[in-house]
Amino acid sequence: MKTLLRLYPNAWRVRYEAEVMAVLEQRGSRFADAPDMIRGAVDAHLHPISKVQPILPGSGVPESLHRAGRSAVVGGLLWFLAYVGVYLHALVYTSMNHGIAASEGQGWLMGLLVAPVLLVIAQWDIMRSSTADRLRARIPVLLSAFGAFVMTAKLFLNLIRPDRHLLGGWGFPELWVVGMFILVTGTFAFALVLLGARALPRKAVVLLLAGSLLNAAFLLVIGATDMLNALRYSSGIPISGALYGLGWIVVGVTLLRRHSAVSLNPSDAVVS
Amino acid sequence: MTTSEDIGLGQYAEPSLLILDSLIAGPKHGYALMTDIEARTGRALGPGTLYAALARLESRGLIRALEAEDRRRPYEVTGSGTRLLATQLRQLSHFSETGLRRLAEHSR
Numbered sequence: 001m002k003t004l005l006r007l008y009p010n011a012w013r014v015r016y017e018a019e020v021m022a023v024l025e026q027r028g029s030r031f032a033d034a035p036d037m038i039r040g041a042v043d044a045h046l047h048p049i050s051k052v053q054p055i056l057p058g059s060g061v062p063e064s065l066h067r068a069g070r071s072a073v074v075g076g077l078l079w080f081l082a083y084v085g086v087y088l089h090a091l092v093y094t095s096m097n098h099g100i101a102a103s104e105g106q107g108w109l110m111g112l113l114v115a116p117v118l119l120v121i122a123q124w125d126i127m128r129s130s131t132a133d134r135l136r137a138r139i140p141v142l143l144s145a146f147g148a149f150v151m152t153a154k155l156f157l158n159l160i161r162p163d164r165h166l167l168g169g170w171g172f173p174e175l176w177v178v179g180m181f182i183l184v185t186g187t188f189a190f191a192l193v194l195l196g197a198r199a200l201p202r203k204a205v206v207l208l209l210a211g212s213l214l215n216a217a218f219l220l221v222i223g224a225t226d227m228l229n230a231l232r233y234s235s236g237i238p239i240s241g242a243l244y245g246l247g248w249i250v251v252g253v254t255l256l257r258r259h260s261a262v263s264l265n266p267s268d269a270v271v272s
Numbered sequence: 273m274t275t276s277e278d279i280g281l282g283q284y285a286e287p288s289l290l291i292l293d294s295l296i297a298g299p300k301h302g303y304a305l306m307t308d309i310e311a312r313t314g315r316a317l318g319p320g321t322l323y324a325a326l327a328r329l330e331s332r333g334l335i336r337a338l339e340a341e342d343r344r345r346p347y348e349v350t351g352s353g354t355r356l357l358a359t360q361l362r363q364l365s366h367f368s369e370t371g372l373r374r375l376a377e378h379s380r
Contacts, residue, residue, distance in 0.1 A: 015327075016326075018343040023306070026303040027303055027319075033318045036320035036321055037319060039324075043283075043320075
């Protein structure tokens with residue numbers, strides 16, 4: 001009988017599947033329930049629960065919602081600080097006519113060791129909590145996870161081998177920038193799925209879309225050549241990165257607010 | 273006066289009424305609702321019907337989900353749900369009184 005639950009739409013399953021499973025386990029499966037379940041599945045497709053806010057209090061959902069919010073805020077903030085920090089650092093030092101050494105300002109980039117992991121966790125938890133079609137969201141999340149892995153692995157390798165330049169060496173120049181590009185592109189695709197599923201407020205998703213598109217574009221054009229100098233001397237890259245970080249911060253705050261509303265009063269999650 | 277037709281409960285109007293009636297006695301999760309309704313009315317709601325009706329009631333703000341206990345999530349009736357139930361029961365009561373009076377007249 002539980003197999004018949006697969007006939008229901010994803011949004012419905014995210015919200016009610018665990019409860020129906022519990023009912024079926026308590027009551028025991030009855031053959032007579034099969035037509036009833038099939039009729040229910042047809043009805044669920046004909047009358048989707050689109051008027052129910054996509055992120056709802058389901059089994060374990062508030063916890064994943066909270067984690068998604070926290071990860072998005074902290075990850076976004078680290079991303080924001082890394083981009084803006086390097087740029088401001090260079091700006092201050094250059095205006096003081098001190099010149100700037102090759103390694104200066106790189107400390108800011110350390111935030112990028114943690115941020116990708118947090119942003120992938122945020123995407124994964126949003127996907128779990130959302131009625132956005134999981135199959136469609138899974139590919140962008142996997143893409144982001146791959147990008148995050150490449151990025152953090154390369155940055156980590158550079159960190160434990162300080163004799164090597166943080167941004168170069170290891171046979172493949174700027175590999176972490178390639179990882180970053182993949183992550184940002186994955187985020188763009190993920191935000192598109194969110195936008196299509198109306199899973200989050202439009203403004204927040206559009207900000208994330210704009211940030212990831214700009215960030216990816218600048219990474220493609222400038223970043224792959226000389227990332228640190230591009231960060232220091234071109235305001236385009238810091239602005240695009242800051243916008244991407246800001247997009248995640250806004251998404252995270254939205255999720256945390258929604259989590260509070262769901263925790264305080266589950267009916268707040270039911271909005272037309 | 274709001275009726276179940278006005279708010280689009282459609283073919284699930286009757287199960288929805290049974291659910292509201294059961295919940296007015298106190299919050300219940302899915303299985304408790306099924307057993308309570310069956311005990312009170314003799315009507316056995318299948319899980320497909322029960323959750324189709326619950327989804328409609330919840331999306332229309334007539335019931336609200338409470339904190340889950342394990343995977344079982346209790347529901348309670350909202351103010352709007354109470355008003356709808358009162359309206360429906362009054363209509364049924366009126367129908368019942370009229371029907372009984374006509375029946376008595378017919379039997380004489």
